[in-house]
Amino acid sequence: MKKPVLFALLLLLTAVGVFSCQKTSSGDPPSPNPSLDRKALLTQWADSLVKPGYQRFNDKLDILSAKTAAFTTAPTTASLVEARQAWQAAYLEWQKVELFEFGPAQSVSLRNHFNIYPTDAPGINQNISTGSYNFELATAIPQQGFPALDYLLNGVALNDAAIVQQYVASANHRRYLTDVVAKMSQTFALVYAQWNGSYRDAFINNTGTDASSSLSRAINAYSLYYERYLRAGKVGIPAGVMTGTSRPEKIEAYYLKGSLPLQLATTAHTTVQQFFNGRAGRPSLKSYLDALGAKDSRTGQLLTDILNNQFGVAFQRLNSLGPDLFPTMTARNADAVACYNEMQRAVRLIKVDMTSALGITVTYVDNDGD
Amino acid sequence: MGDRLRRYFQTYTSAAPLATFRMAFGLLVLVSVVRFWAKGWIAELYLKPKFFFSYYGFEWVKPLGSYTYGLFVVCGLCALLLALGWWYRWAAVGLFGSFTYIELMDKSTYLNHYYFVSLAAFLLVLLPAGRFCSLDAYRNPALRRSQVPRWTVDALRLLVGIVYFYAGLAKLNSDWLLHAMPLRIWLPAKNDLWLVGPLFNYPWVAYVFSWFGAFYDLTTPFFLLYRPTRAWAYTAVVVFHGLTAVLFPIGMFPYVMIAVALVFFPAEVHAHVLARVRGWWKQAPTEPAAELPLRYSRRTGRLLLLVLAAFFAVQLLLPFRYLLYPHELFWTEEGYRFSWRVMLMEKMGQVQFKVVDSATGWARLVNNDEHLSVLQEKMMSTQPDMLVQFAHYLRDYYARRGVHAPKVYADAYVSLNGRLGKTFIDPAVDLARVTDDLRPKPWILPFNDEISGF
Secondary structure, X not given: OHHHHHHHHHHHHHHHHHHHHHHHHOOOOOOOOHHXXXXXXXXXXXXXXXXXXXXXXXXXXXXXXXXXXXXXXOOOHHHHHHHHHHHHHHHHHHOOOOOOOOOHHHHOOHHHHXXXXXXXXXXXXXXXXXXXXXXXXXXXXXXXXXXXXXXHHHXXXXXXXXXXXXXXXXXXXXXXXXXXXXHHHHHHHHHHHHHHOOHHHHHHHOOOOOOOOHHHHHHHHHHHHHHHHHHHHHHHHHHOOOOOOOOHHHOOOOOOOOOHHHHHHHHHHHHHHHHHHOOOOOOOHHHHHHHHOOEOOOOOOEHHHHHHHHHHHHHHHHHOOOOOHHHHHHHOHHHHHHHHHHHHHHHHHHHHHHHHHHOOOOOOOOOOOO | OHHHHHHHHOOEEEOHHHHHHXXXXXXXXXXHHHHHHHOOHHHHHHHOOOOOOOOOOOOOOOOOHHHHHHHHHHHHHHHHHHHHOOOHHHHHHHHHHHHHHHHHHOHHHOOHHHHHHHHHHHHHHHOOOOOOOOHHHHHOHHHOOOEEEHHHHHHHHHHHHHHHHHHHHHHOEHHHHHOOOOHHHHOHHHOOOOOOHHHHHOHHHHHHHHHHHHHHHHHHHHHHHOHHHHHXXXXXXHHHHHHHHHHOOOOOHHHHHHHHHHHHOOHHHHHHHHHHHHHHHOOOOOOOOOOOEOOOOHHHHHHHHHHHHHHHHHXXXXXXXXXXXXXXXXXXXXXXXOOOOOXXXXXXXXXXXXXXXXXXXXXXXXXXXXXXXXHHHHHHOOOHHHHXXXXXXXXXXXXXXXXXXXXXXXXXXXEEOOOOOEEOEOOOOOHHHOOOOOOOOOXXXXXXXXXXXX
16 A cells, blocks of 8 residues: 555656656746746846946946045135035935945945945044044044045035135145045945956856845845845934934934935935836846745735835835934934834835745754744 | 563564664764864854853753863764764763753754754663674673664664654644645745756645655654565655755754664664675674673663653653643744754744833833844744843843843744734733743734644
């Protein structure tokens, strides 16, 4: 009795094997749904999101370089305004690439060199006066990048004329501004070159789901970005969610204030949602999750719909914090906290429900399925 | 019946299966220890974290700082001595002690196969596996025994059989059989595998794997015992565990099972293979022909059987302790460990702790990663007993930093087998004041769904 049963099962397994051979050798699409092709997804990310995004950012960074050089060569109110505009444009463009902190960006700690705030103004002043500094030191992280430029272009004196006067008078100021921009260009060039070189192929061919796979790294970077740098950094910390007292001076672009801080945050949020949805008809996280059939098995609602709804709610809350984030953090603190809470709901959907549905592992340690 | 039983307990068999089990088991544990060390896990899991999750009643078991490496040296050395059959009894005691100690240091590294290693090492402490084909017997031929009571070999078979059968029973639940969960999530994640990968995109493949897996676990011990099916069943063991080794990050477990399943082969096969291996070793087969049976004194024999009976009674009952708890086992995990529940859940969670000063109302949110390793945080976020333990650690940590009678609240969110995540425990309960014991935890929120079955 028993042998035939086992035999039948072995036969079944063999049949499965044969079936799979036929499928692949006949050149048919091997999967019921081509959206489950991780290589296609990674290729789309590399070629349509990361590389073009980095290219646009590179252009803006070049303009920033040129405009700050023009300003330091001949500091006038007009050249200051132009440098500031170039900084704003590059800062906004940065929001569209900051979430790609994996691979080359991760290995040079790109974010540490570009956007750690609040900036350390006393440290910057000391660097300027001593004229000696090393941007690779941990203490120098908040003394460089866009937040440092915010201080250098908007905060070193009370008004534009005084700022210009400062740069006219001080060679050390001119040098520090030049060095900060040069360091950014130099660091970014490393990342940009790798994506345009061999890393792109390495990225799209690492198609697994283990902790070292491209998907796992990209998703970890994505959820970390949304949780720590968008939810906490742009809203939670200035709103004082962690500590109970609002700290509006911790917002992004604090020295310029006005509409830019919120604009940076909404740009970042839109980028997060666009990365999720991709373009219609192209591989994306959304199409991949839909192809997996990821849904709430209690209600049958698609996970991607739930997540998009939540992104929408969080974005609306964020957008309502305008026009100027700085006074809002104190005057309408409850609104900022409410925004944080909606973002927290999205964090959970990303970190728990989405990561779980994707089947990616977060540690290298053995695990027998809990 | 009584007669048959008495005759059974007086039956003798070759000591060869015990010897092969001893050697294979010792070597695999040695490899496990070396691998664990080489991957840097000793430092990552036992030296770096500031806090460790103890087992109930074993709070005194802690990592030993840099001496932890020494513990692993002892463990590896005992495994080697055990394989060689050199100072056998001491090696078995040392292996059981050191390995179990290592496993008790931190709950977040709990794995069913580590538990199996501890249990098997415990049995080897009792069983006469060092009297044949061992350095002990070679150095002191008076110790050598080629025949042992049959029940000593059968004890190992029973342990392995329980592992399989209970793992199979645990799969008889609605998530596994009716929804093919969690394989339905895990298999598509492996669709880039050579040849068979594309198949994993089809849900029916997950069903085939689920049903076959349950059938396989439930029947394998019996097919291995029955001579006509044995060869087939062992082939299936190799193929099945080989496949799981490729598909899932379960480390040494597949190889351990492939090796220990050999114990089901009859004693003659083991004896034959060992004799042949010895033939390669020595130029002339000088195997003494005389069969030397190991005869226990009446008292020793009785005592051993009594201990084994108690051991197996616990083994058979412990996995059913979950019946003493009121709510869904997979959700609360009350009575989940030590029950051969393997690969049953895709469970993920996120937890945010809040510490509040009782006097001032001052509150702050905790960054878990400042205190825990990635693995610890992952494991804690879905297991209520670990949530309480960490809450107590936070209470003491903040009390030391001047917070008055800290209250600790956890906002935990957990998803299980494809269900959308939901709040896991009552966020209004002050975990600093909750005791962590074996009683049901009323502050775990209801699952609001049903998983029926074992």
